[in-house]
Amino acid sequence: xxxxxxxxxxxxxxxxxxxxxxxxxxxxxxxxxxxxxxxxxxxxxxxxxxxxxxxxxxxxxxxxxxxxxxxxxxxxxxxxxxxxxxxxxxxxxxxxxxxxxxxxxxxxxxxxxxxxxxxxxxxxxxxxxxxxxxxxxxxxxxxxxxxxxxxxxxxxxxxxxxxxxxxxxxxxxxxxxxxxxxxxxxxxxxxxxxxxxxxxxxxxxxxxxxxxxxxxxxxxxxxxxxxxxxxxxxxxxxxxxxxxxxxxxxxxxxxxxxxxxxxxxxxxxxxxxxxxxxxxxxxxxxxxxxxxxxxxxxxxxxxxxxx
Numbered sequence: 509x510x511x512x513x514x515x516x517x518x519x520x521x522x523x524x525x526x527x528x529x530x531x532x533x534x535x536x537x538x539x540x541x542x543x544x545x546x547x548x549x550x551x552x553x554x555x556x557x558x559x560x561x562x563x564x565x566x567x568x569x570x571x572x573x574x575x576x577x578x579x580x581x582x583x584x585x586x587x588x589x590x591x592x593x594x595x596x597x598x599x600x601x602x603x604x605x606x607x608x609x610x611x612x613x614x615x616x617x618x619x620x621x622x623x624x625x626x627x628x629x630x631x632x633x634x635x636x637x638x639x640x641x642x643x644x645x646x647x648x649x650x651x652x653x654x655x656x657x658x659x660x661x662x663x664x665x666x667x668x669x670x671x672x673x674x675x676x677x678x679x680x681x682x683x684x685x686x687x688x689x690x691x692x693x694x695x696x697x698x699x700x701x702x703x704x705x706x707x708x709x710x711x712x713x714x715x716x717x718x719x720x721x722x723x724x725x726x727x728x729x730x731x732x733x734x735x736x737x738x739x740x741x742x743x744x745x746x747x748x749x750x751x752x753x754x755x756x757x758x759x760x761x762x763x764x765x766x767x768x769x770x771x772x773x774x775x776x777x778x779x780x781x782x783x784x785x786x787x788x789x790x791x792x793x794x795x796x797x798x799x800x801x802x803x804x805x806x807x808x809x810x811x812x813x814x815x
Contacts, residue, residue, distance in 0.1 A: 510696070514549045524690075538572050538573070539573070539574055542572070542573035542574060542578075543568075543577060545564040545565070545567040545581075546577050546580060546581060548564045549562075549564035549565045549568065549584065552564060553584075553588065556630055556631045556632060556654070557630055558588055558592045558630050558654075559592065559629075559630055562585065562592070565581045565584050565585045566585065566640060567580035567581075567668050568581040570578075580652045580706040586614060587796060589656075590658075591654050591655055592629075592630075593628070593629055593630070593652040593653065593654065593657070593659065594628050594657055594658055594659065595626065595652065595656075595659045595660075595661050596624065596625075596626055596627075596658050596659070596661070597611050597624055597636070597638075597661050598624075598660060598661065598662040599624050599640055599662070599663045600662060600663070600664050601640065601643065601665040601666055602665075606622070606640055606665070607623075607641065609622055609638050609639060609640040609663065610634055611637065611639075612636070612639070613629075614635075626658055629652055630652075631652050631656075632652060633648055633650070633651050633652075634649070635648070635649050636649075636661055636663070638663035638665075640663075640665055644665075645696075646663040646664070646665060648661055648663055654795045664698065671717060682702075685725035690780065690782075691778040692778035692779045692780035692781070693779050693780075693781065694776050694777070694778055695776070695777060695779055696774050696775070696776050697774070697777060698771060698774060699770055699771075699774055701767075701770060702770050702771050702774075704753060705763045705766050705770070706763070707763070708759065708760075708765045709759075709763035709764040709767065711762075712756045712757070712759035712760035713734060713757070714800040715752070715753075716752075716755075716757040716759075716760060717753075720749075720750070723746050723747075723749035726742070726745055726746045727774070730746065741781065
């Protein structure tokens with residue numbers, strides 16, 4: 509019994525000595541591994557190998573790693589979780605969605621069957637090869653960008669639509685021909701009434717100016733000769749000329765405004781060109797004549813048109 513106790517004590521003592529000798533070396537080796545994983549994760553991350561970079565981050569985020577290294581790696585794991593692209597693989601045939609398709613990237617099988625779950629991949633160009641029993645394989649090219657989430661990649665195994673049968677016309681049928689109607693050259697001629705109203709506006713403006721100037725002159729003469737005890741006849745003469753001036757101004761403004769509106773809304777007409785060798789029918793000439801006559805104590809305006 510004494511020897512057993514002594515043997516057990518010696519075994520415990522040897523174990524403690526071994527731990528005292530090799531434990532520091534083991535902790536040093538772990539710290540070196542954590543530092544290497546810390547550095548390698550960033551190299552892989554910059555090279556867009558995000559999946560392998562995440563594995564290295566998980567290693568340096570282990571509880572056995574130094575706290576400074578763990579802090580960086582835990583933060584990077586949160587960042588890279590939103591950067592790794594994911595795809596949702598789908599296959600469709602004439603019966604609808606298929607789940608029995610296998611999907612390869614190169615020679616690597618990435619999906620034994622389609623479940624609708626997202627698959628994580630590194631960013632970059634891919635050629636997904638879908639294989640469905642009894643169907644020709646389909647290849648779908650996709651460029652995955654960093655941050656793409658649940659990108660849909662669909663292989664369509666449905667046959668292309670058949671061309672409709674040709675239309676057969678009965679014997680003697682003649683297809684309708686398009687008939688081109690030559691409406692002529694579009695133009696917007698100015699209506700004659702526009703010129704008439706323009707002439708009325710000019711004549712009225714001239715008359716308004718004459719009577720306005722006459723009224724002012726008579727008023728000034730009355731102020732010099734008889735003010736403030738001028739007779740009613742003198743006042744009536746001044747008021748009459750002023751009234752004529754106001755009426756002429758109103759007529760001029762109304763005529764000019766009406767002519768402008770008619771000019772703006774004038775319709776479009778089509779004029780056919782005469783064929784060579786055919787004499788054109790003589791066009792009727794139209795003209796507009798107007799005149800303003802001014803005499804002491806009176807004025808008149810005349811307007812005439814020939815069609």
